[in-house]
Amino acid sequence: MPLLTLSAGDLAFGSAPLLDNADFQLDPGERVALIGRNGCGKSSLLRVLAGSSSLDDGEVWRAPGLTVAYVAQEPPLDPEMSVLEVIVAGMGEVSALLADYHAVSQALAAEAGHAADPSLAALSPDALLERLHTLQQALEARDAWSLEANVERVIERFSLDATARVSSLSGGQKKRLALAQALAVTPDVLLLDEPTNHLDIAAIEWLEDLLIGGGTTLLFITHDRRFLDRVATRIVELDRGSLASFPGSFGEYLQRKERMLHDEAIQNAKFDKFLAQEEVWIRKGVEARRTRNEGRVLRLEGLRRERAARRNRTGQVALSLDAGRESGKLVAELDAVSKHFGEGSARRQIVREFSCRIQRGDKIGLIGPNGAGKTTLLRLILGELAPDSGSVRLGSKLEIAYFDQFRVQLDDDATLADVISPGSDFVDLGGEKKHVISYLGDFLFPAQRARSPVRSLSGGERNRLLLARLFARPANVLVLDEPTNDLDIETLELLEQRLQEYSGTLFLVSHDRAFLDNVVTQTIAAEGDGLWREYVGGYQDWADWHAQQRAQALAESAAARSSAPPKAPAGKATPSTVAPARSKLSYKETRELEALPGRIAELEDEQKRLGERLEDPALYTGPAQEAAAVSSRLAQIDDELLALLERWEALEART
Incomplete structure (x- = not known):
């Protein structure tokens, strides 16, 4: 029996219908990927299925008692609320009771008169206990304690600080919080709109494992092809108002879709x-x-x-890259460059004695967790930031163009034409003039929108506009910071092709593993504690190398233990030729071994969060002890991780 169906759905904005008599069915256990071009109506369809928007015509049916959780592309989170308050707020009628219960519990734990809530600070301990008892009875009547336990589990699973304010969270942490809020109610159906945006590669892989292992029925929108291939059990494409279903992986969809387009053209x-x-x-x-x-x-x-x-398929973006005049053969040379932020106990090393030589035509990917310092390293390479020690030598004739992931280069009040060619109706492309409206048409912006303000654009359209602005000027060095966010898959693949053909030098920061593998020739990766290393190839080459190193280290460690002579009991000699007996794990040790990966993952997530805080200049404008506490905790985590990894290795060797 299906959980959710859409029957003869019609939805239109403007002249073109987004849904045209469309049908859809979601069955239990499915993980369905919804794909299609920017602006085709994917997010609108997700909102309709979530119940936050309505159809012009048609019907949405949900199984009786069905719980649906929806995580928007940019989740609307109250910046003044705490992490706990946000998660509890999504739990319906018991949310207010749970919030009150936690507030009273904290007031009892705090010193008298120091409760966070002024109305509670005035109450005596006896009055607080009485109120807590009343709230407990109300929660028991609604069987809310199972929900309470689930809240605690998701906060721990997502490595969030329950007391942290939303305003203090990074983009990746906000995305984790929105996912935690959705999963806390244990939904029957989970709807996700671009869940990988703002997450680093490690977090994306963690999310993949969570969704695959969780068993939740899933409908999601994403442009991440590696994520699609691993998570989706079925592909549904929204194209010109119709929904077409393709069982199987994304790779199988591509083959079938190519045949369908060929037959349609004939x-x-x-x-x-x-x-x-x-x-x-x-x-x-x-x-x-x-x-x-x-x-x-x-x-x-x-x-x-x-x-x-008949609605013909929308044309493809016409991307063209002009490398302009050729730069010198040397683009940049770094010799033992180091950079840190903070002082004293709050000091954090971002780059430690890094050396590299970058030449014309290199295509370099930068990878590392959020807060590792990728932007800082880029600024050092391009001479925009002075190192603490070491030297940076830049090449000659460099013409640098930037793509900013936060799109701060776009003025919301400017028109699209002014963004591309301010003060002129023409764009100079390789010595040839092209009218700005025609140029915008190459990026799928119709002529009537050329005078529209930037604020009217969707996320994908803003990315296309920024690409149009970037490529309207010649540049022999391109710096692309997360260019894949919000772009549809076809535009992504075309951008890949143009970057492969580009004769200049490229610096690419991206969490899209397939995009990195298809574009870059070498990778600079964060190894922790300010260490950066250069590798040949893309993300997968780097990941494979690390996997080989770990396997080799474990094999060498196991070999060393097996060749070591066993300890002799006091007063007795044991021949060195006798192999040591290996004791089996006890029940407690088996449970400990099973828990170690989760504990290590939690510490690594906390390490990343604290790293992001240390990189935030705002931290150093506050009390000095706050930065010192963060730095001290980071040092403790390093020690804990080392001990846990050694313990894991020791237990693994006995299995």
């Missing part, structure tokens, strides 16, 4: 040829009237209506 060509022949016949006029073939005339009218109703 059928359309045959139809158009037949229609042209009938138009020639009707224009003969006298002959048509003489034969009085009214059936043929009526058929022609039907053909005309069918042709008018």
Whole structure:
């Protein structure tokens, strides 16, 4: 029995329908990926299925008692609320009771008169206990303690600080919080709109494991092809108002879709040829009237209506990159460069004695967790930031263009034409002038929108506009910071192709693993504690190398233990040729081994969060002890991680 269905759905904004008599069904256990071009209506469909928007016509049916959780692309979170308050707020009628219960519990734990809530600070301990008892009874009557336990589990699973304010969270942490809020109610169906945006690669892989292992029925929108291939059990494409289903992986969808488009083009060509022949016949006029073939005339009218109703596939973005004049062979050379932020106990090393030589035509990917210092390293390489020690030598004739992931280069009040060519109606492309409206058309912006303000654009359209602005000027060095966010898959693949053909030097910061693998020739990766290393190839080459190193280290460690002579009991000698007996794990040790990966993951997540805080200049404007506490905790985490990894290795060796 399906959990959710859409029947004969119609939805339109403007002249073109987003949904045109569309049908959809979601069955239990499915993980369905919804794909399609920017602006085709994917997010609108998700909102309709979530119940936050309505159809113009048609019906959405949900199984009785179905719980649906929806995580928007940019989740609307109150910046003044705490993490706990946000998660509890999504739990319906018991949310207020749970929030009050936690507030009273904290007030009892705090010193008298120091409760966070002023209304509670005035109450005596006895009054607080009485209120707590009343709230406890109300929660028990609604069986809310299972929900309370679930809140604690998701906060721990997502490595969030329950007391932290939303305003203090990074983009990745806000995305985790929105996911935690959705999962806290244990939904029957989870709807996700671009869940990988703002997450680093480690967090994306963690989310993949969570969604695959969780068993929740899932419908999601994403542009991340690696995420699609691993998570989706079915692909549904929204194209020109219709929904087409493709069981299987994303790779299988691509093969079937190519055949379908080829067949569609052949059928359309045959139809158009037949229609042209009938138009020639009707224009003969006298002959048509003489034969009085009214059936043929009526058929022609039907053909005309069918042709008018046929919506041709939207054209493809026309990307072209102009590298301009050639830079010098050397782009940048770094020799033992180091950079830190903070002082004393709050000091954090971002780059430690890093050396590299970058030459014209190199395509370099920068990877590392959020807060590792990728932007700082880029600024050092390009000479925008002075190192604490070491030297940076820049090449000659560098013309640098930037793509900013936060799109701060876009003025919301400017028109699209002004963004591309301020003060002029033409764009100079390789010495040839092109009208700005025609150039915007290359990026799928219709002529009537050329004078529209930037604020009217969607996320994907803003990215396309920024790409249009970036490529309107020649540059022999391109710096792209998360260019793939919000772009549809077809535009992504075209951008990949143009970057592969680009003759200049490229610096690419991206969490899209497939994009990195398809574009870059070498990778600079964060190894922790300010260490950066250069590797040949893309993300997968780096990941494979690390996997080999870990496997080799474990093999060497196991070999060393097996060749070591066993300890002799006091007063006895043990021949060195006798192999040591390996004791089996006890029940407690087995449970400990099973828990270690989760504990290590929690510490690594906390490490990343604290790293992001240390990189935030605002931290150093507050009390000095706050930065010192963060730095001290980071040092403790390093020690804990080392101990846990050694313990894991020791237990693994005995299994």
